[in-house]
Amino acid sequence: MTARAPDAPARRAAFAFAAAITVLAPLVRELYPLSAPTMFAYPLRQRVVYELRAPDGRRLPAADFALQINNPHDPPVTTLGRRGYGKRSPTSLHTPGVAPSDAAARRHVARLLARRPELAYVDLTRRVIGDVDGRRVGERARARWRVHNPRAREASR
């Protein structure tokens, strides 16, 4: 004797829903409430730390010179012709894991320093944190530059 379950349509709807979520999420990656969660799915092999100091030794926020880290662990969504998040973060030279060249970093800071005529120069320190001995992470490289303000020089002439 074959009987028809009273909740068969609900069961079918439930599993169609689960199947749709399972199949669609990896295709669209992050389209709430669909999500193939990308948290910590970042190819991080090293970390760069920028530090800026004013002529009087005071520490300046990295965000003032667009060297802040906008997002430490989520790679931006890159499907369906999209790249980014719901809101666009402030521009930054600093992408986690990527160390820009020395020249690029100094050029970048000099360009933004021109908007701060009260600063004659800034001392820029860049530390690269990565694998040091196959067991631990630590400082692998450190560089320090004095970046002069082109506007301040013009003003002093």
Add this chain to the structure above:
Amino acid sequence: MSPGEPRSRWPLAILTALLLICAWLALAVELRYPGYARGVPVSLLGYLLPPWLLASPALLAACKLGFLGAALLWVLRRALPWSAWAAALSFIALGSLYWENLPWFRHKYVVPALLLIGHALWSHAHLRRASARARAPAWAPTLYLLLIAQFYAQAGLAKLTLVGPSWGDGLSLQLWLEWLGDRERFLTRLLLSDRLYARAAQTLALALELLAPLMLLGRRARLLVGSALLGMHLAIHVTLRIDFLSQMAILAVFTYAPWERFTSPARRRTAPPVAPGPAAAAAATRRTCPLEHGL
């Protein structure tokens, strides 16, 4: 459910717990980055509404109120199934507004939204049999655990596809810990002390995420995998101080709920032969329609 079967308050307790967790998440939503430029759509709602409406605090407040009101009606078994769908959809709407106004993602809003849809399906399907002391249909726990498990499995697959197997080599975990970790914690210091520990922890986390669907295999597997996932969240919470408490609460509720005690057995397609007679016929009806008097 046959008249002789014991009724259970567990389904209502689980629904109430889920709605409380969702209310906690809903009340935490704020539009904190009004000065940031619009990015790209990251929700289904993001494709439907204009940017000014997506950034509207009034719409967010309406979604919050809508969710809280509908959730209350749902728990009280009033206005079903509309209250259930209204709660699920308003939560998804407010989660969408949150994501559309963030310069990153908030993954802890994903699983609750999916579980709300699952529970709304249950309430809708069993509307006529709705009661506060109903039993759960056999497909319900399977669906809920599948929604939770696929979230973790997708997270594992995303790591494999975006980074590759090297994701679990311990270096990235040490870098994150060195960067964001709480150095006061023993576990943080241990993982930073040797790549071997970090590699083991990271590989275990990846394996756990990929193996999360094993939760569906039965009670023991559910308890084992669910507890391991909870342990993973606890370790992340302790070392990296990432607030995933709501996700941990959901995981605990859906892992440790004694589903077997209040789930109607899966219906048999072919009923066993029965002897003729009114009592046997009634028994056969109960076997083939286990939910007749239930939900």
